[in-house]
Amino acid sequence: MTRRPTIAVALDGAGWHPAAWRDPSARPAELFTARYWRDLAQFAERADVDLVTFEDALGLQSSTLWSTDERTDQVRGRLDALLIASFVAPVTQRIGLVPTVTTTHTEPFHVATGLQTLDIASRGRAGWRAQISGSPHEAAHFGRRTVPNVDIEALLAGDSEQIRAGLDEAREVVEVVRRLWDSWEADAIIRDASTGRFIDRERIHGAEYEGEHFSIAGASIVPRSPQGQPLVAVLGHQTIPYELAATSADLVFITPLDEAQSVSILGEVRDAEVRTGRTGRPLSVLAEVVVVLESTPAAARAALERLDEQNGSPLTSDALIFTGTPEQLLERIDAWTALGYDGVRIRPARLPRDLEQLADWVLPALGRSDAAGTTLRERLGFELPENRYTAAAAAAGAARQNGEAA
Amino acid sequence: MADAKRQVHLAAHFPGVNNTTLWADPLHRSQIDFSAFEHFGRTAERGRFDYVFLAEGLRLREHKGQLHELDVVGRPNTLAVLTALAAVTEHIGLVGTLNATFNEPYELARQLSTLDHLSGGRAGWNVVTSSDAFHGANFRRGGFLDHGDRYHRANEFVSLAKELWDSWTADAIVADRATGRFLAEDAADAGAFAHRGAQFDVRGRFATPASPQRYPVIVQAGDSADGRDFASEHAEVIFSRHSAFDEARTFYADVKGRLAGWGRTEDSLKILPAVTFAIGDTQAEAEEVAREVSLAQVTRRNAITVLEQLWGTDLTSYDADGPLPAFDPGEGPADTVSGKITKGWAPRFPNAVQIAQAWRAQSEAEGLSIRELVIKVAGRQSFIGTPSHVASELDRYVQERATDGFVVVGTTSPHGLDAFVDRVVPELQERGVYRTEYEPGATLRQNLELPEPGARVAAVRDAEEEVRRVG
Ligand SMILES: Cc1cc2nc3c(=O)[nH]c(=O)nc-3n(C[C@H](O)[C@H](O)[C@H](O)COP(=O)(O)O)c2cc1C
Numbered sequence: 001m002t003r004r005p006t007i008a009v010a011l012d013g014a015g016w017h018p019a020a021w022r023d024p025s026a027r028p029a030e031l032f033t034a035r036y037w038r039d040l041a042q043f044a045e046r047a048d049v050d051l052v053t054f055e056d057a058l059g060l061q062s063s064t065l066w067s068t069d070e071r072t073d074q075v076r077g078r079l080d081a082l083l084i085a086s087f088v089a090p091v092t093q094r095i096g097l098v099p100t101v102t103t104t105h106t107e108p109f110h111v112a113t114g115l116q117t118l119d120i121a122s123r124g125r126a127g128w129r130a131q132i133s134g135s136p137h138e139a140a141h142f143g144r145r146t147v148p149n150v151d152i153e154a155l156l157a158g159d160s161e162q163i164r165a166g167l168d169e170a171r172e173v174v175e176v177v178r179r180l181w182d183s184w185e186a187d188a189i190i191r192d193a194s195t196g197r198f199i200d201r202e203r204i205h206g207a208e209y210e211g212e213h214f215s216i217a218g219a220s221i222v223p224r225s226p227q228g229q230p231l232v233a234v235l236g237h238q239t240i241p242y243e244l245a246a247t248s249a250d251l252v253f254i255t256p257l258d259e260a261q262s263v264s265i266l267g268e269v270r271d272a273e274v275r276t277g278r279t280g281r282p283l284s285v286l287a288e289v290v291v292v293l294e295s296t297p298a299a300a301r302a303a304l305e306r307l308d309e310q311n312g313s314p315l316t317s318d319a320l321i322f323t324g325t326p327e328q329l330l331e332r333i334d335a336w337t338a339l340g341y342d343g344v345r346i347r348p349a350r351l352p353r354d355l356e357q358l359a360d361w362v363l364p365a366l367g368r369s370d371a372a373g374t375t376l377r378e379r380l381g382f383e384l385p386e387n388r389y390t391a392a393a394a395a396a397g398a399a400r401q402n403g404e405a406a
Numbered sequence: 407m408a409d410a411k412r413q414v415h416l417a418a419h420f421p422g423v424n425n426t427t428l429w430a431d432p433l434h435r436s437q438i439d440f441s442a443f444e445h446f447g448r449t450a451e452r453g454r455f456d457y458v459f460l461a462e463g464l465r466l467r468e469h470k471g472q473l474h475e476l477d478v479v480g481r482p483n484t485l486a487v488l489t490a491l492a493a494v495t496e497h498i499g500l501v502g503t504l505n506a507t508f509n510e511p512y513e514l515a516r517q518l519s520t521l522d523h524l525s526g527g528r529a530g531w532n533v534v535t536s537s538d539a540f541h542g543a544n545f546r547r548g549g550f551l552d553h554g555d556r557y558h559r560a561n562e563f564v565s566l567a568k569e570l571w572d573s574w575t576a577d578a579i580v581a582d583r584a585t586g587r588f589l590a591e592d593a594a595d596a597g598a599f600a601h602r603g604a605q606f607d608v609r610g611r612f613a614t615p616a617s618p619q620r621y622p623v624i625v626q627a628g629d630s631a632d633g634r635d636f637a638s639e640h641a642e643v644i645f646s647r648h649s650a651f652d653e654a655r656t657f658y659a660d661v662k663g664r665l666a667g668w669g670r671t672e673d674s675l676k677i678l679p680a681v682t683f684a685i686g687d688t689q690a691e692a693e694e695v696a697r698e699v700s701l702a703q704v705t706r707r708n709a710i711t712v713l714e715q716l717w718g719t720d721l722t723s724y725d726a727d728g729p730l731p732a733f734d735p736g737e738g739p740a741d742t743v744s745g746k747i748t749k750g751w752a753p754r755f756p757n758a759v760q761i762a763q764a765w766r767a768q769s770e771a772e773g774l775s776i777r778e779l780v781i782k783v784a785g786r787q788s789f790i791g792t793p794s795h796v797a798s799e800l801d802r803y804v805q806e807r808a809t810d811g812f813v814v815v816g817t818t819s820p821h822g823l824d825a826f827v828d829r830v831v832p833e834l835q836e837r838g839v840y841r842t843e844y845e846p847g848a849t850l851r852q853n854l855e856l857p858e859p860g861a862r863v864a865a866v867r868d869a870e871e872e873v874r875r876v877g
Binding site for chain 1: 429430438439440444463464465466472473475476477478479480481482483485486487489490492493494508509510512513516517519520521523524525526543544545546574579581583586587588589590591593594595596597606607608609610611612613614615617705707708
């Protein structure tokens with residue numbers, strides 16, 4: 001039996017179209033309220049979406065890349081994604097919760113403990129989309145360092161060397177975060193009243209990391225969470241980000257714009273896995289797609305045109321912009337699945353309108369997720385990861401035994 | 407109303423990482439599982455408390471070069487767990503201890519603002535400054551901050567955070583579909599800020615619109631003169647460690663006396679000491695409960711640990727049921743300096759030799775063993791008695807201006823608050839000194855009966871306006 005493709009829904013403000021907040025379905029005055037986020041997440045869960053992601057950035061939205069603008073006709077302002085995910089954790093039961101947390105200015109220690117706590121509060125449904133912050137204006141919010149201006153033309157033309165430093169730093173951050181996640185073995189809390197010991201300190205390990213960008217010492221303050229390692233996702237458009245995904249992530253979100261790229265980018269990702277010597281489970285690959293769904297192709301196109309008109313310019317995106325019917329979207333998903341994609345991350349152009357369309361038409365047609373368990377790992381068919389320290393201790397024990405036997 | 411009674415404010419401290427949390431008690435569950443926080447938060451809400459409170463520790467404590475294994479160890483991330491708690495409670499305030507040293511103002515300000523949005527105005531921030539290389543090693547920044555600079559950074563941190571929270575006006579978002587205006591016309595630069603100071607040089611646009619309270623309620627727990635100055639400038643609540651009546655009243659008068667210098671009124675700052683309780687149907691029963699709790703908190707090994715912290719040396723060969731060491735700190739087998747042997751605890755013993763001599767004198771005079779002495783000097787049983795006795799004591803403190811209320815610390819997680827809420831709270835309500843219902847939709851600041859933030863700014867502005875008009 002083939003698995004149902006993974007369906008991720010990317011939540012951001014009133015939707016991914018800058019004029020989405022003007023859609024009749026939108027609740028633009030509620031974008032910063034608890035009720036809005038609870039409703040969206042609970043709705044997605046009832047619709048059997050596998051996971052929702054929450055976008056974030058350390059600066060204000062803008063119509064221009066890597067600088068701010070002064071537009072007053074688009075949504076501006078957002079809440080912290082990790083905290084939105086934490087908020088919806090206790091009021092949902094099955095859906096995966098994957099916030100974006102940036103790696104550039106944040107402390108890995110806070111990132112690690114925040115995600116562990118999300119994993120605990122959601123009983124094993126946490127993931128993390130690790131993202132770098134490449135913009136000078138975000139660096140100015142921290143004032144600790146400057147980041148070089150990126151030549152966007154060159155980047156789009158394929159020169160991802162310019163962002164290598166940021167991605168190398170991100171790789172270190174993910175490594176440190178994973179070490180912190182492993183720093184407590186699963187059975188470190190013993191509560192042994194007879195000896196008065198609450199923990200077995202032999203089963204808690206410092207992250208002890210000395211890298212190019214920073215060093216840290218000490219263990220997490222949070223015991224091992226249900227998934228041990230929440231799933232890590234990376235969005236990539238270029239070779240170097242694919243390599244970051246291959247070395248550091250469990251899931252990769254990629255942006256094929258047509259049939260040819262659907263094949264070629266998937267190939268690039270697999271090449272990156274080989275080149276970086278990835279071992280274990282291959283990356284789970286999800287295609288990104290912005291969707292405007294209506295009952296006829298013409299209605300969907302018209303809906304997009306109306307939004308474009310309200311915005312004063314056509315929607316642009318790094319990902320495929322899909323207008324059409326739910327059946328057409330199903331065909332697209334089928335085609336990607338046939339190529340070896342594990343699923344899609346759908347970016348609804350309008351919230352909740354396009355999420356409702358997905359719930360009414362697309363997800364029922366895909367059938368229920370066949371996951372047996374309740375954690376995000378179980379839902380997506382990932383094993384529980386072994387703790388590196390537990391594994392090392394077991395290996396040492398086995399070696400000792402072999403030595404004795406020999 | 408001349409005879410109006412002063413109202414008691416209560417906060418609930420989540421029992422966490424300390425020897426005071428009795429993990430071996432059959433009632434103790436977890437300090438990590440979310441269900442524990444949920445039970446605790448709901449219980450506090452049932453008891454009409456102002457807020458629940460989380461302490462912070464950013465590295466696992468070490469004693470004699472190893473992780474300390476005798477106390478409860480491990481706690482969740484403060485902001486994440488408080489935000490989750492916001493989803494399963496309705497009225498209770500959510501106050502987290504968050505360090506001004508190992509965070510960045512932009513990031514922390516938006517997280518606190520997010521908590522305030524998602525909780526509908528229930529966020530509070532206990533600003534702590536503790537910094538040392540031991541904690542610093544866990545962070546990118548490292549242990550870069552001198553002890554003396556902690557409050558400089560904290561002060562500038564809070565001022566900058568307020569600039570960020572003020573960078574959006576309450577009416578910046580109009581979200582008018584018809585006109586296509588999301589931001590108000592005069593809000594095109596919503597969030598714009600520029601700050602240059604000794605600690606921070608930052609500029610840009612703050613990404614989170616004004617939250618229901620605009621600022622979280624600012625709580626402070628430092629005790630030094632610097633700490634008290636910081637508190638009288640910024641704090642709206644002081645989490646104090648002065649719970650004995652006379653000491654509490656002295657502290658209260660000192661700190662409240664500093665407020666006028668900052669143009670603040672007395673009721674713009676609430677002082678709430680941390681207190682524990684032991685209740686029983688009779689005084690004798692309560693005392694028995696208190697004694698059992700003390701013995702469980704100060705085990706023989708824990709008593710020796712406390713001594714080792716003060717003496718700065720290994721004392722495992724000592725019998726906790728025997729006398730204290732005859733030598734002074736710095737003199738014995740290894741002259742390690744106090745404070746070095748344990749890491750991750752707030753330094754408690756500024757003058758080790760003097761304290762050790764006092765402890766020895768007391769133990770000799772009263773015939774106390776090591777363990778009995780430690781229970782006496784470090785034990786924390788504040789209120790012991792029947793529910794009615796405890797309630798009348800709490801009431802007395804508040805009516806006689808020793809405090810504005812209390813931070814109640816239970817001994818097990820998550821049930822440590824149950825008995826207090828079931829038995830003491832009704833007694834307070836009967837006395838007319840404690841709310842029976844929340845004001846619907848009230849923010850934490852409103853529940854604490856604190857002035858709105860910005861009221862001071864507005865008052866200054868009005869006064870200037872007045873001067874202009876008259877002049
Ligand atoms: C009642 C009380 C509780 C405190 N709780 C914490 C805490 O949870 N985490 C922390 O890092 N510091 C905590 N502190 C330490 C203070 O924030 C402060 O850093 C310390 O008291 C030193 O400041 P001072 O010299 O002004 O007293 C606490 C202090 C007091 C008095």
